[in-house]
Amino acid sequence: MSLTGDMEEYVEVPTVLPAANFDPVADAHALRAAMKGFGTDEQVIIDILCQRSNAQRQAITEAYKKEFGRVEEGSNKKPRQDLIADLKSELGGNFENVIIGLMLPTDEYCAKQLHKAMKGIGTNEDVLVEILCSRPYDEIVKIASAYETMYGNSLESDVQGDTSGPFQRLLVMALQGVRDNYAYDPVKAAEEAQTLYNSGEGQVGTDENAFVEILGHAGQRHAYLIFQEYKKISGKTIEQAMESEMSGEILNGLLAMVKTVHNRPAYFADRLEVAMKGLGTDDDALIRIIVSRCEIDLANIKFEYERIQGRTLLSAVKSEEEAGETSGDYRRALLALIGSA
Template identity: 45%
Template structure:
């Protein structure tokens, strides 16, 4: 996987897996649990380093670190720490598996992951899913979804988006006109046209298409999607458009709504903070401050509590003044 430079969590300098394992065992041994060192270690080590700590823990004590965390911690802080211990390459496959497992489908998770990941990341998710669950991700998703929503998911699962390259201005014009005709100028909507263009064109091409669309229509493509589609297809198309414009801004908005109003969507909060902590959480923080006039740190501080809050704040990595 590519090394990203905009994460809040990086490889810990002078890392010692054995010393970390010993500290964690001491924190969980005997009566009561000392949460402080657990939070401190697991939020300041990279995912690869956490995996080394888990190996050292088993080697030294013959115990499974994740099992011990589950038995010593409870509630949201347990979910957060166990999520941090999941190997990075497995995280998305595991989240998708749980989104389509059992009665009902968690479309929010499908939309978020498939709209925001690169073609290379989607290919890896499919391989890992096959390896872990001995099942085809596309088969599982298609058996749980239907209609144009299913078709858009299948297009994204092909990971066939064009790579970024020189922009063909005449194709930009053509795609913008076709999207306009498929929505605003048509009685009903040609959903297929939206699916093909939004699901297969390169990111840099689509940004130009959105600008051209604004010139032709006099309003943003998001407004057309809002008017011309509905339900999960609308949510997925909007997620794709937002991610084309800016993945960090998309995640900043998701985090804002996860903490807005009564009750917090902790699953979304944990999933985004954990999965983006080594990739682009600094950019997400910047977008959050710009778009919502407050810092992500402040929002977490206000909407969470206890050790769960401490853990999230440590991963968040600081205030944006």
């Protein structure tokens, strides 16, 4: 990207594409056969549901209901044969989490993850950051709409109830879509870079609110100009400066915004590495990223993962299996979504 705001847009490449010669009725019958009787043929479930687009999975769900739906006797007639219910009854553990995640429309899946992050005691701020600070506003609007339909509360009100301070302001700004992704002003960017320097490195203590207000409003083109100007003033990148001045969820939220301006797939590649490194695997994060990005840009994320880590994402997940972290049907489902190409 140049100082005039010209920016090279990367082409999003998914790993899961719509299946050719798609027949939802045939798929519904194959899934039913895989689950009825003693035992379950998990490979059939993987071969079908991990190799169909989300829209095709929704069509399979409808076909399954029409083909196998039976009604209870009595006044309150309800379909008994529901694909998701049958999958839940047959599967378990992380394999179930992958498959059921795939069966939900992506906006509903993300809404469910946000609700899970906020319900009960405590809040999983990492999930809020990953979903709300890394996505374009059109995706966030769909997620917020799904959230309200599913849970009866607005996503914004629940976020406000579970967070506070500058971090809350950052998330609310993401939900309100205050960024203009097409506007950029080199003069204003230079002024704002100076303000950020004066609010952090240039003084004792850090004014986190200044970072939230400037970066929360800056669209991608304008933010990039700010980052360039900041490095001229400080000699450090904006990421280096924030990491030396802040900590905790506000740092993570701002870094997510900055990193996705530079390279969104690289941000998710980093998140996948964090989920897998060290003792134990953060299966929730691993599943969430792969399931929610496989029809958007998981091929781009794979490319960035290999560039950054020096090994393929496929080999990383396989090595998790060798360490006993991912195994069996769960592993095969992840590998099918990641793809070998």
